[in-house]
Structure formats: structure tokens, C-alpha cells
Amino acid sequence: MPACCAARSGGRHRSGAGIGQSTSMAIQAAEHQKTLLLGLIKKLAETPYGRHFNLSDLPKAGELDALHSAFAERVPVVNTAMWRKALLGLYPQSNAQNPIEPFRENGCLLEMPVAFVEEDNGGFMPVSQSILKSFQTVEKELPAHIRKQWPELGKGTWFYICDDAIIEYHDKLPAGDLLALQMEHKGMLLAQRAIAPDLTDIQSVGRSRAQALLVYADELQKCGKSIHTLVASAKTLTDMCFLLAQREGKFIPLKALCPNLKLYLCTDDLAVHDRELQYFFAGLEMGILTWMARPYGLQAWQQDLDARGVMALPTQDGIFYEFIPVTDVDAQGRLKKEFQRLHAAQTTPGKDYLLVVTTAQGLLAYQTGDIVRMHDREPMTFLWRRRLEALNGFSEYLVEDTVNRLIEAFNDALQPYGFFIRDYMVGDRAGDRCPHWVIEISRPPKDVPEKVLQSVVNRLHREIGNELPAYLAAFRNNRTFPPSMHFVPMGTFTHMPSPFKFRRFDGTAEAEVIEQVLARAGQQAVHLRGPLL
Numbered sequence: 001m002p003a004c005c006a007a008r009s010g011g012r013h014r015s016g017a018g019i020g021q022s023t024s025m026a027i028q029a030a031e032h033q034k035t036l037l038l039g040l041i042k043k044l045a046e047t048p049y050g051r052h053f054n055l056s057d058l059p060k061a062g063e064l065d066a067l068h069s070a071f072a073e074r075v076p077v078v079n080t081a082m083w084r085k086a087l088l089g090l091y092p093q094s095n096a097q098n099p100i101e102p103f104r105e106n107g108c109l110l111e112m113p114v115a116f117v118e119e120d121n122g123g124f125m126p127v128s129q130s131i132l133k134s135f136q137t138v139e140k141e142l143p144a145h146i147r148k149q150w151p152e153l154g155k156g157t158w159f160y161i162c163d164d165a166i167i168e169y170h171d172k173l174p175a176g177d178l179l180a181l182q183m184e185h186k187g188m189l190l191a192q193r194a195i196a197p198d199l200t201d202i203q204s205v206g207r208s209r210a211q212a213l214l215v216y217a218d219e220l221q222k223c224g225k226s227i228h229t230l231v232a233s234a235k236t237l238t239d240m241c242f243l244l245a246q247r248e249g250k251f252i253p254l255k256a257l258c259p260n261l262k263l264y265l266c267t268d269d270l271a272v273h274d275r276e277l278q279y280f281f282a283g284l285e286m287g288i289l290t291w292m293a294r295p296y297g298l299q300a301w302q303q304d305l306d307a308r309g310v311m312a313l314p315t316q317d318g319i320f321y322e323f324i325p326v327t328d329v330d331a332q333g334r335l336k337k338e339f340q341r342l343h344a345a346q347t348t349p350g351k352d353y354l355l356v357v358t359t360a361q362g363l364l365a366y367q368t369g370d371i372v373r374m375h376d377r378e379p380m381t382f383l384w385r386r387r388l389e390a391l392n393g394f395s396e397y398l399v400e401d402t403v404n405r406l407i408e409a410f411n412d413a414l415q416p417y418g419f420f421i422r423d424y425m426v427g428d429r430a431g432d433r434c435p436h437w438v439i440e441i442s443r444p445p446k447d448v449p450e451k452v453l454q455s456v457v458n459r460l461h462r463e464i465g466n467e468l469p470a471y472l473a474a475f476r477n478n479r480t481f482p483p484s485m486h487f488v489p490m491g492t493f494t495h496m497p498s499p500f501k502f503r504r505f506d507g508t509a510e511a512e513v514i515e516q517v518l519a520r521a522g523q524q525a526v527h528l529r530g531p532l533l
Contacts, residue, residue: 032315033320033344034063036318037320037358040318040320043110043360047107047109048108049086049362050364052090054074064345077335077356078364079366080123083366091108099122099170103116103124104171104173109128110360111129111360114128116173118175124170124175131296135182138291142265152262153228155228156229156260157227157229158229158230159231161213162177165183165199165202167184178293179231179267179293202215202216208498210239210495214240217241217257224257224259231265232266233267234274237280242490243491246491254280254281254284255283261284261286266289267290272404272424275411276442290384297319297360298357300313309383310375313380319358321355322343322357322365323342323353323354324353326353331470341356344377349377351374353374370384371384386401391435391505394428394479396435396474396479397474398426398468403504406464406467407460417448417452420442421440423502423504424437424438424504425503426438426514427508428480428511429510430509433481434482436485436514438488440489440492441487442490445526457528457531461485461531484527484530485529486518486521487527487528489524492517492521496517500516
């Protein structure tokens with residue numbers, strides 16, 4: 001089952017002090033981080049949460065290693081649930097049953113929330129006005145940066161497609177998808193050259209994701225010639241294009257909708273969808289960049305068109321970053337009893353870390369749930385790897401980025417067979433002691449020779465075992481039987497009825513979500529079994 005994205009506050013951290021630096025650029029970066037940390041401590045010491053940890057007693061000067069070590073000893077790493085629990089103790093008058101309290105209490109945060117983002121675990125992350133406005137900063141700064149490399153890419157109008165347009169209200173404050181919240185405020189926050197459909201038009205179709213995506217497609221058919229930059233997650237974009245083709249009865253490349261499209265800003269990982277996007281982008285001379293926006297304040301984008309997914313970690317936006325090596329996180333997503341807590345100058349390029357932030361909005365040592373790979377320390381650049389989530393019902397510790405990379409490679413190998421893998425979902429079923437996979441492919445599964453599908457099953461299972469020692473051990477030690485892999489036709493996930501929300505890991509005890517998907521696919525599915533390892 002997916003592990004909880006929780007860090008245990010009771011764990012002891014091991015300081016990264018003593019890791020040497022050899023360049024003047026690294027020294028300058030450390031000085032900048034020290035100034036930022038001291039400034040944030042000074043501000044946050046005035047909040048009730050900061051006073052709870054006596055931040056005002058921390059050193060006011062010194063070397064970054066010593067300052068950071070003192071800060072880390074005083075302030076525990078927390079996730080949203082732990083943070084909320086601590087705040088409820090500081091604000092006993094709050095209604096604990098109200099999911100957005102006590103974040104609205106006066107003085108709780110340096111900036112009062114104007115909206116909330118609902119997290120996967122059902123919690124709510126407060127979002128300040130400045131975080132919503134940071135989208136404007138991207139719209140202003142990113143085109144100028146791009147024009148330095150490719151003059152044609154930084155021009156023209158932007159078009160936004162959000163993953164979920166539904167916004168609910170709690171005590172008159174909106175809660176929903178971060179991009180949808182920004183679109184809701186478009187009159188004030190969107191640049192004049194950006195286009196976003198009126199959310200009421202999308203919301204009018206109810207909770208049907210398919211119908212909502214067709215509203216975006218209709219809007220693109222109207223104004224597509226003026227669009228130069230498209231902003232969407234890879235899954236949402238491929239689903240929209242698929243639904244439009246299904247409705248029109250023919251394949252429609254994006255060039256037919258947006259003939260002048262020059263740039264795609266991808267808000268998630270391309271890996272699984274890379275092959276399908278190549279078909280949709282056929283005939284367009286354009287670039288693809290990654291843009292990662294998070295409700296805790298991070299706005300990061302890819303710096304080089306030729307360095308896929310490598311993003312700058314911004315340091316000017318009042319965020320102090322800490323890094324916990326993934327080797328110090330256990331299979332349940334909890335921090336180990338003793339864990340390293342590093343600042344940026346102590347990280348090692350090429351290593352993976354759990355990202356922790358302290359921000360000017362009022363977050364203190366907040367565990368973001370984002371796993372990043374440090375690319376360089378000066379300037380700070382990184383690759384986003386995955387969320388802090390693993391499938392671990394049988395101690396197999398399956399992580400998403402490993403599967404995504406393998407499927408991307410598989411899709412290249414499957415070209416001669418005339419199909420590709422669109423997406424997948426996997427969950428552990430305790431009753432029959434085996435993982436169950438649903439793999440959506442681009443052709444009806446029964447039109448593909450069974451031996452070809454079986455080879456996909458065998459190779460995927462074996463290569464995951466080669467990549468992940470815990471996965472291999474789970475099967476060889478008989479903690480689980482070989483996986484059941486179910487192939488379903490194109491659009492199965494897309495057409496799941498509301499309130500279905502797609503997640504690649506089904507965390508229910510008996511993989512109930514996967515059962516719903518298989519029921520939807522019915523007789524069109526092909527069911528196979530993985531080999532012994």
C-alpha cells in the first residue's frame with residue numbers, strides 16, 4: 001500500500017556539518033543561504049508556531065553549518081498533518097473538525113491564506129496571495145529566459161489546462177487544484193496575454209473529467225491560432241487529445257488546433273506519456289520545458305531546452321531548502337531514527353533527496369513529499385524524481401519513477417508492434433497475496449498477439465526486479481506471488497466515472513480501485529500472469 005508521506009518528528013537528525021566546499025561559488029551560495037535562513041528565523045520567530053520553538057533564542061550570526069545545525073536541532077521536520085496537529089494545540093479554540101482550521105487563525109501564518117489545495121491524503125494546504133501571484137512571475141520571467149536560447153519560443157499567448165476544475169468552498173475560501181485556483185483569480189493574477197476558459201463553463205459539466213477536457217478542446221478550436229505556449233500536465237493533455245479524436249472520429253494532431261504552438265510547459269513528468277505526445281506534436285517545430293509549481297511556494301522551471309527536466313531551484317523567493325537523503329527514509333515513507341538533514345551546500349550532485357522547506361509564508365521545516373535529484377549546487381539545479389510514495393504491501397518497495405523510466409524504454413521497443421503503453425495502475429491485493437496491475441495500451445488488447453503482451457509482462461516484472469532489490473526479495477522470499485497484469489484498451493482510465501481520481505498506486509487493502517477499472521473494461525481486458533523471479 002502507498003506509504004504515508006509522513007516524517008516522524010521524534011527522529012534524531014545527523015548534521016551535515018563538515019562537508020567541505022572547494023570553490024568560491026559554493027562559498028557565495030552558502031553565504032546567500034545563511035542570510036536567507038537568518039532572515040526567515042527572524043520573521044518566523046514572531047509567529048505562535050515560531051515562539052513554540054523559541055526561534056528567537058537561536059544564534060544571530062555564525063557559519064551556515066553551525067546555524068543550520070542549531071535550527072535543525074530546535075525545529076522538527078513535519079508534514080501537513082503533523083503541522084496541523086501542532087497548531088491545534090496552540091489554538092485550542094479552533095474547530096478540529098473543520099479541515100482548514102487552525103490555518104485561518106490570526107497570526108498563525110505570516111500571510112493569511114486566501115485558498116487551500118486539497119492533498120492526496122485528504123488534508124488541506126493553505127495558499128497565500130503571494131503564492132498565487134507567483135504564477136505572474138513565471139509568465140513574466142520565463143519567456144525572457146527562453147528567448148535567450150530560442151527567440152521564437154518566448155512570444156505569444158499562453159493557454160492553461162488544469163487537471164481538475166472543481167473548486168469547493170470552506171468558510172467561503174476556495175479549495176482545489178493549484179492551477180484551477182489561479183485561473184479562478186485570472187482577472188487579477190493572469191497576465192493579459194494568457195487565455196484560460198471560464199471555470200464556470202468547465203464546472204457546468206459536473207464532475208465528469210472527460211466532459212471538462214472537451215470544454216478545453218472546444219476553446220482551443222476557437223482560439224488555437226493565437227496560442228504559442230500550452231501549459232498542462234502530460235496526462236491531462238494526452239487525455240484531452242484522445243477524447244477529441246474519439247468525439248470527431250479521427251486522429252487530430254495539435255497542429256490542427258494550434259498551428260503556431262511553439263512551447264509546451266509540462267507540469268509533471270513526461271516519461272510514460274512521451275511516446276503519445278510525439279504523435280500529438282507531429283509537424284510542430286516547438287520546445288518542451290518542465291515547470292513545477294507547488295502550493296508551498298516553489299516555482300521551478302527547466303533552464304535549458306536540451307537538458308530535459310533539469311530545473312533551477314529558486315533562491316530569491318524566501319524559501320530555505322533542506323535535503324534529507326532518500327536512504328534515510330524507510331519503506332513506509334517515514335524518516336529513520338537518525339537521519340541526515342543537509343543544507344544545499346552539503347548535498348552531492350547525482351544523489352536523491354526528500355525536499356524540506358522553510359518559507360516566508362510561515363512554513364517551518366515542512367516535508368514537501370517531493371523527491372529530487374540534485375544536479376548542481378551552484379546554481380542550484382535539480383531533477384524532480386517522484387512523490388514520497390511507494391507500494392509496499394508485500395515489502396516490495398515499488399517506486400513510481402523506476403516504473404516510469406522502464407515503460408518509456410518499453411514504448412520505444414514496442415514501436416514495431418504498433419502499440420504503446422499509455423498508463424498504468426498497480427495495487428496489492430492481500431487476499432490473493434499478489435500485486436495487480438492495470439496497463440492501458442493504445443490498441444484493443446485482444447488485437448495484440450498474446451505472446452507479445454506476455455513478453456511485456458515478463459520483461460517488466462524482471463527489469464523491476466533488476467532495478468529494485470526489495471522488489472526482487474519480496475518475490476524470492478515468497479512474501480508475494482507473481483503479479484497479475486491486466487491489459488485494458490485506450491481510454492479506460494479517462495472514462496472512469498466520477499469521483500474516480502487517477503493515481504498510479506492504488507492504496508486500498510484489496511486494490512478496490514483497480515477492481516473498479518477492470519469492471520469498466522469488462523470483456524475487453526486481457527489477463528496475464530508474471531513469471532517467477
